[in-house]
Amino acid sequence: MQMTHYAEAKLQEEKVFKDPVHRYVHVRDQAIWDLVGTREFQRLRRIRQLGTTFLVFHGAEHSRFNHSLGVYEIIRRIVDDIFVGRPEWDESERLLVLCAALLHDLGHGPFSHAFENVFELDHEYYTRQILLGDTEVNAVLRKVAPDFPEKVSQVIEKTYPNKLVVSLISSQIDADRMDYLQRDAYFTGVSYGHFDMERILRVMRPRENQVVIKSTGMHAVEDYIMSRYQMYLQVYFHPVSRSAEVVLNNILKRAKQLSMEGYKFKHEPTHFKAFFKNDITLEDYLSLDESILFTYFQFWMKEDDEILSDLSRRFVNRKLFQYIDLDPCAELDKYQKLQALFRQAGLNPEYYLVHDTTADLPYDFYRPGEENVRVPIFLEMKNGELRELSTESIIVDSISGKMKRDHKIYFPMDFLEDTSTHHDVKKKICMILQGN
Template identity: 70%
Template structure:
């Protein structure tokens, strides 16, 4: 065993705009940061296509992963140390899981996963358990240590307190991405008093709880999360870019399957198109690679692929209107599809309904799909009370899912009235009606 307790001869620090400094004293953490699999996260944006809406959102999953590590380090080294229910032997495991929790994210993350039916959590575990530099470093602690780290990230590790630090309704992951994403997008919605929350966190047998005196800081955190989802993460312009990105990948896959001859062969996509992605293939993908193809495909013979890539690269995004999946609206959608085909626009690529949904806070609902462990307050008498039982504000939004639907289309195609003027006019009347 090379690592347990082994410290660097001198502490390393990363200057960070959110946490001021990120401190690394453990040689194990320093070596993990230096692996090629972790360094790859520098080339994966934290917020995917959001930079096309908020131009400052260029930060990476590398930034975020270091931030989550730093929050966990502060909790276990400054707040939990010496407290009942906390086993200090879990320290390195927590730090590693925090640092590596996003290791398997691919380029443009969720949009990419939907098209190719991938799961970044599966790849995170594959990197940790596979023939990788990360695995080699983790195995220096013990042969079973990579498995333990993977279990924490997969939420199957027996110590639920450890899991809750990384993944719960108030965890280090959420706290960092709210503050970090607010900073880089330039909005104020995501800001909350993290210092106060850290000070009132307490370990219990199965999860982290919050002292009753910190309830208002937690209310602020939950409302910040709610605002960030609807003002930033689900911004309709960002969703327009995601729609185009998704359609580019769908089009390229379909062309490949029909034997189309690409001017720029999609070498990096072959295993994705065939559904046989190896870990080695996956690790070669980053956003620089994807954007290279999009840049090149602006010159392709296929008109749809060429146009979609040009739209993404040059930020000529789709317009949108509100849409509700009622019978009446669905009939209008079918009519729009017919009219799009009539003027030579393929509705499969240029008429897209996109939906976003979020549940800001929920309490325990046994047996329900996606059940969530609630946030508990530690009362002065030692009793634990579920947050919404004490907070009128949280009670008002508990269990309430908000869903939003938009219909996306190429406004420039329809504004060109040089041909098929009557049909285009009818399309606009339906869209504006």
């Protein structure tokens, strides 16, 4: 009886967080309030939502903590205002979907994409470890019910039996995307990510396996899709942000390489030892955040290894790589010639001539029928029939699946412009890069 009591426990007085996107985030449930106070959730304050994007859009300093609260608030409004009383919605799932919304990004590491890439990690794996391991979050969830942590994990992993619950957090039009588009637009200062969320929430309807949209709300959904499309092109795929990520990626890669070779660091990289050895405990993972990474970058600027010190200096002081459009697969001879010339110029092409494609980004866009995980958007017609969005919307059909792979190579132009050494080789490199 005591466990059931905790699941239904309310705060004596509603707590609110002031929020620039949703105005207020409302918390009435004791469990939600307790989860926000856990060390694992508070850690998200120290991890930026947009990784290296703050080096391009200086306002993009917002954290995964902000975003997680925002996703929770959207879900709270859906289940408390829009779905309440509807026969297709099971009220007993309310706290479950609220907790899943709040905790869905719990396992993200510092500068997630580069960090996961270099150390071959998966933030979803760590989300599960935090939910089910010996953590403050797990202790709160178990007070709801012994199997509650597992249920929350299943919703986030998209394996929970009730697909309607899953679709609220992970579908083509879910609370996660609706928050990050608006939040990222707000903090980057761009105008692309804004859409009429109020209207979308009002036309959402719970059905057996997913959320559907009343056909009368189609134009609001079109606006949302176009917002996404523009945000990918203008913010998430921004080449300067990708340049910063390339430099960051190579800092971590170099530090790992040096450690494997037995290099003696001037300042022992204590926080990274487990990651270099691929012997990571949950505590090791939770101990790393972006402030610690920046501290080590400051240390590494003074290292004897020229590559590590140079890359660290570039990232900290924002002396990033330049770029050109080039697909090594399509222009292999050109790429290999550049690699050879870079070596002649005293630059290791592994670290200083980097191919990158935006298709590697952990963001997707609207491709009906191509995604196994995210369910397409369905419109509910007046006769009750469900129609996939792009079959009804000319606008959405016109951009569905049209995003093409964007290939670039990144390189340190400042080094190539310094003709005090390897003058002739650098001249040849610049001619190739300029298309001559």
